[in-house]
Amino acid sequence: MQLKELSSRSGVSGASIKFYLREGLLAPGSTAASPRADYGPGHLRRLELIKTLRGVVGLGLAGIKEITGGIDDPGLGTVELMGRVQSIVLGLAEEAVPDHPLMAGLVGPGRWADASSRARNSLNLLLHRMDELGVPANPRVLAVYAAAVDQVAALDVGHAEQAASRDELAGTVAVGTHLYGELLLKMLAVAQASRAIRGPEG
């Protein structure tokens, strides 16, 4: 199909498609048969993914490009791709810093051993940043959070086992990560609001 059809089928304006082509988010169409590029179902899937990542997850084009780059990298396995998507959606940092003292109580042979270095680094970095901001994390709170997230992590949401393509896999993981994160924060807000009204003994 040509640009106009790709545009009407995807619901993305022709001008935006050209823009995504320029930015490298979308591969150029095949110009084998004719000098006019021919776009296939892969382009349609990619545009759907971009729409979802922008509209639902709220990612910027730089993050989207990192994800599409991972999808298009045949050397990146499915698990690694999912990890990359999660990192980008949650804004996990890769910067390594020395372990924060509180990390010792959280990560160790008994629990959370071998945790992904990106998630670990990111938590570590946040603990340091809280210290710098003069709001050091409360160890008691941390312990309760740890128990709570352990329960949550125990149920594998089992995203996307049956995704038809790497684009769909990435989209499903991104949407799931984003929405379930929001869900957790909103439920916490409700629970806290409810407590605030009934008081701490409620």
Next chain:
Amino acid sequence: MQLKELSSRSGVSGASIKFYLREGLLAPGSTAASPRADYGPGHLRRLELIKTLRGVVGLGLAGIKEITGGIDDPGLGTVELMGRVQSIVLGLAEEAVPDHPLMAGLVGPGRWADASSRARNSLNLLLHRMDELGVPANPRVLAVYAAAVDQVAALDVGHAEQAASRDELAGTVAVGTHLYGELLLKMLAVAQASRAIRGPEG
């Protein structure tokens, strides 16, 4: 003090201070004594608050203006102000929608009764949005989340009981809400990453 001193003491450029004055984030200085405005410690506190809300919490000026408006509204009590700050930091919606079916199992006389309507509405809205997106919330996951956030909500972080001013109170609540939310999500990422490596039976 005059603009230049306010600028050097707060670390905010004179041009930005003028901008905040124009935008109504910062009250004009007193022109009682002289036609040159005189700024006091309240202006310094306000600039500190703006810096924190932008730099640490990542709010936009519209959100900041809602918060400063609440601070400056003498009709708004301390608890209401804290609720408003939390709503803005978490992006809670006030739009009312009919209750989602899953809300019945969460909010009721047994638990989370009388929860703040903004937090409740926002959760309700998210459940509807997940349906629309074709990713309906899993009730089993929801039940685990509810148990987890109940534990977390049980410990009152007890923010800011001793804040010296409404500006400081708002800043402390905003920073706490933001950072502890981040902390929860990052800890969840670590826990999930750890499970993904060890497998579901870990």
Next chain:
DNA sequence: GATCATAGGATAGTTTAGCTATCCCATTTG
């Protein structure tokens, strides 16, 4: 009292992100 820096208001420019619109010309389809 003259001077020179500054205050504060107004206005316009800058940067980044993410598009959107216009030109242009080769091609291509009717």
Next chain:
DNA sequence: CAAATGGGATAGCTAAACTATCCTATGATC
């Protein structure tokens, strides 16, 4: 053959959050 379209290049637009420049009245200093 003619009107339309594709694709590349380029420029424009909008929003947010500043930043810089002008201007004039004023006030501190000598």
